[in-house]
Amino acid sequence: MWKTVVRRFLIMIPQLFVLSLLIFILAKMMPGDPFTGLITPDTDPNRIEELRELAGLNDPWYIQYMHWIANIFQGDFGDSYTFKVSVASLIGDRGMNTLWLSLVSVILTYLIAIPLGVIAGRYQNTLRDKSIVLYSFISYAIPTFVLALIFLYIFGYQLQWFPTSGTVDVSHDKDSWGYFWSKVYHLILPAVTYAFLATTGIIQYLRSEIIDSQTQDYVKTARSKGIPMKKVYTRHIFRNSLLPIAAFLGFSITGILGGSVFIETIFGFPGMGQLFIQSISARDYSVITTLIMLYGFLALLGSLLSDIILSIVDPRIRIE
Numbered sequence: 001m002w003k004t005v006v007r008r009f010l011i012m013i014p015q016l017f018v019l020s021l022l023i024f025i026l027a028k029m030m031p032g033d034p035f036t037g038l039i040t041p042d043t044d045p046n047r048i049e050e051l052r053e054l055a056g057l058n059d060p061w062y063i064q065y066m067h068w069i070a071n072i073f074q075g076d077f078g079d080s081y082t083f084k085v086s087v088a089s090l091i092g093d094r095g096m097n098t099l100w101l102s103l104v105s106v107i108l109t110y111l112i113a114i115p116l117g118v119i120a121g122r123y124q125n126t127l128r129d130k131s132i133v134l135y136s137f138i139s140y141a142i143p144t145f146v147l148a149l150i151f152l153y154i155f156g157y158q159l160q161w162f163p164t165s166g167t168v169d170v171s172h173d174k175d176s177w178g179y180f181w182s183k184v185y186h187l188i189l190p191a192v193t194y195a196f197l198a199t200t201g202i203i204q205y206l207r208s209e210i211i212d213s214q215t216q217d218y219v220k221t222a223r224s225k226g227i228p229m230k231k232v233y234t235r236h237i238f239r240n241s242l243l244p245i246a247a248f249l250g251f252s253i254t255g256i257l258g259g260s261v262f263i264e265t266i267f268g269f270p271g272m273g274q275l276f277i278q279s280i281s282a283r284d285y286s287v288i289t290t291l292i293m294l295y296g297f298l299a300l301l302g303s304l305l306s307d308i309i310l311s312i313v314d315p316r317i318r319i320e
Contacts, residue, residue, distance in 0.1 A: 012300050019296045020072075020289075024065045027285050068289070078286035082279070087290050090275070097167050098264075098271035101194075104187050108195035113202035114245070120203065121210025121241070122233060132203065140200040148266040151193050162189040165268025190267040194260055202245055209241035 052058055056067065071078065077087035120132040156164040162185070163169075169182040213219060214237065222232045264274040272291065279287040 008304050012297070015300060016293065016297060020069065020293055021065070023289050023292045023296075024068060025061065027289050028061050028064070030283060030285075077290045080279075080284055080287050082282040082284045082287070087286050090287065091272070091290060091294070094270055094272050094275045097269065098273070100183065101187055101191055101264075101269065101271060104184075104191040105194040105198070108191055109198045109202065112195055113199035114206065116199065117203040117206025118210065118233075118238060118241075120207040124207075124211055129207075132207075136200045136203050139197055142197075144197055144260070144262040145266060147197060148190075148193050148263055151189060152266060155189055162186075167270060186269075190260075190263050190269055193267075194263050206241055206245060210237055213237045213241055 056064055059067075068078070075088070077091075079086050080090050083090055116132045116135070120129045123129050152164060155161045167183060167186050168179060169186075173179060219232060219237060223229070260271075261273040261277055263269065264271045265277060275287065276291050278284075279291065
């Protein structure tokens with residue numbers, strides 16, 4: 001298996017190279033540049049032109065691309081024109097916020113979805129099943145930004161149970177427990193909102209797999225041997241039904257690491273998704289290209305993680 005993992009990582013190199021070329025060309029095709037927003041009636045056009053020259057924006061695109069790639073191999077992703085800091089430190093700070101939000105969201109998603117999917121599949125066509133299916137339809141149909149605004153208004157402004165923006169209360173010392181619990185407190189509402197929307201697919205997949213598994217020969221054989229139905233579900237049906245869910249786990253983890261644009265923007269959560277929108281609005285090329293490269297790498301990594309997780313859950317499957 002490890003040979004396959006190494007081979008997959010090697011295959012990623014040309015894929016990321018092609019992706020980087022496409023990203024850079026498309027970024028340069030965007031109208032304006034990072035200094036366009038500085039132009040006012042009182043701005044000296046010569047000064048703007050000097051800034052563009054110093055930043056290398058007047059060089060041919062292939063020269064700019066070669067400089068960009070050379071700097072990436074040295075660990076230098078450039079500086080953000082908007083935030084006036086290095087791109088690496090900026091993404092590092094925002095990435096940690098998104099990482100914590102991702103972990104909490106994924107945990108909540110599976111804690112909610114797996115029990116509901118099992119109940120819906122086991123008690124098919126009962127009131128419990130119909131209630132869970134109705135919940136799935138509602139969570140699937142409602143747009144992300146609508147649900148986020150509803151939760152923010154009810155739990156943030158009306159009931160005032162949760163903060164409405166930010167990631168931590170700055171009044172706490174960084175090394176204190178209060179600081180830690182403040183970060184957790186700020187995560188709860190956006191994480192619950194994301195989990196409410198993300199459970200739909202898992203519930204439906206798990207429900208369908210459990211219903212299909214009930215008619216399989218191995219279930220009939222187990223029942224004919226007198227094995228109680230509870231054990232049949234826990235030892236046979238449930239384990240086999242988890243395989244499709246495990247296949248999507250890698251994509252779920254890496255996908256949410258990219259940040260949720262709507263969730264982070266509405267809740268004022270400074271993460272990767274919010275940074276991406278801000279960078280596009282400001283024409284911050286260095287941040288945009290780095291973020292899309294990171295998203296591309298995460299997509300490839302998610303595919304590999306899903307294969308590895310699936311091979312661990314089902315010993316019959318091994319990636320060779």
